Amino acid sequence: MIEVFGQKYPNINFINAAVAGGAGTNARAVLATRLQAGDAPDSWQGHAGQELIGTYVAAGQLEPLNFLYEANGWLDVMPETLIPLISQDGNIYSVPVNIHRANVLWYNPTVLKDAGVAVPTSLDEFFTAMDTLKAAGMDAPLAMGEQWTVMHLMETILLASLGSDAYNGLWDGSKSWGDADVADALADFVKVLSYTNSDSASLSWQDASQLVVDGDAAFNIMGDWAEGFFKELGKEPMTEFGWAPVPGTDGTFQFLSDSFVLPTGAPHRDAAIAWLTVAGSKEGQDAFNPVKGSIPARSDGDKALYDVYLQSAMDDWAKDVVVGSLTHGVVANDSWKSEIDTALGLFLLDLDVENFQTSLVAACVASGPCK
Incomplete structure (x- = not known):
């Protein structure tokens, strides 16, 4: 997905500040330190839903992303029952890049x-x-x-x-x-x-x-x-x-998802919006998910890129009622x-x-x- 971003936005320098460690535990600790110091990254990845909303939206640290969903037509390609699970008070707060x-x-x-x-x-x-x-x-x-x-x-x-x-x-x-x-x-x-x-x-x-x-x-x-x-x-x-x-x-x-957000006061807001636009795009999600072993959050992914299990999951994602996971945020x-x-x-x-x-x-x- 970073490669797709580089092709679309060659003049933006992408700095991958990923933190090693499973389940995001270490990354969240580093993020908390940066936010406390007023050094927010331009975007970060967390589990979609209340893990993000209950922590960062509650603290006023995330911008709503409704404008991106409307500008890019994402509401037409993501399941209707997904949107309330990544929203609060009518505002959408993250861009899911994959679905498990x-x-x-x-x-x-x-x-x-x-x-x-x-x-x-x-x-x-x-x-x-x-x-x-x-x-x-x-x-x-x-x-x-x-x-x-x-x-x-x-x-x-x-x-x-x-x-x-x-x-x-x-x-x-x-x-x-x-x-x-x-x-x-x-x-x-x-x-x-x-x-x-x-x-x-x-x-x-x-x-x-x-x-x-x-x-x-x-x-x-x-x-x-x-x-x-x-x-x-x-x-x-x-x-x-x-x-x-x-x-x-x-x-x-019953879903869980890796999602990207737009922090309030992002130092390079326009570049962050460019990243989120790629993260929510068909091209970006189809580049990332076959490698990750997950399916795109969008319902229009190219099934030919995915294995037999993931194809069946894509079919179900497109038609099933969506509910959220407790264990996974x-x-x-x-x-x-x-x-x-x-x-x-x-x-x-x-x-x-x-x-x-x-x-x-x-x-x-x-x-x-x-x-």
Whole structure:
């Protein structure tokens, strides 16, 4: 994407101040220091949604970008249900350059075939499939890793159990975390956990994915970066690994995204706008995403540039209802997410749904939109 920018704007010197370190933790620390010192970069990348809005918009540190969306026709090529998730009070605050999907069920086709199990499409079918696999001698049909992957699993089960409207309501304050159907969804989550491996806390997401392709587990629920991991292992799609929406979530795309912003008082504002224009363009996104292993936020990407999984994800992105990920920064600000994570850690010690639900209600009151 930087190469595309250089071709379009050869007179602008692009300085890539990327900070090494996974998940952006180090980069956010450096950014905080620069912002505090009044040394804002011209743009920076963060997770789309409340991770950006709840931190930087709340502090008055980002400019709205509605003018760019209108000038470039982006509202016509990005899903209508995406825009509210990157907006506040009618203002759009970031340019998503890519999309990853959270609600993906990865499976081992051979394991399912040998057990006579079809790919499940509902939670009830999912439970039946895992009961069948356990009866056939597979102790833990669903592979799981460390705690952030458990939160990832939880958000997908909440979506599957509640549906997209109620799921969205949890994050915008229109639905109570204390409702009976939320308790039912958490009970579904407990049931799902009963099919997972006991050593999950010591495993990375890659370790959990490895269990699936090795045939030691049948399923794993993980974002679609897992496909890149399977490709690195040399595994063949739909032969050695397969994918489907998490059971109960077909027609809904639970997303996360890397996004760029325009800081208030950017020292080279015009150059930053030029960068954002490339970041939101078809050419820029099609240059970046096939290499990253993600899909463009735009719905008009050139499918010929993408592999078979990513093509299927592009099809779903263009037609599905879009909802945001908790684990990956879209629907909850950092404080709220941290409180949920703390409550989840305690819940995993005793699996007490009533206490967990009480803690989730309190977290929403303390740091979310619940009053």
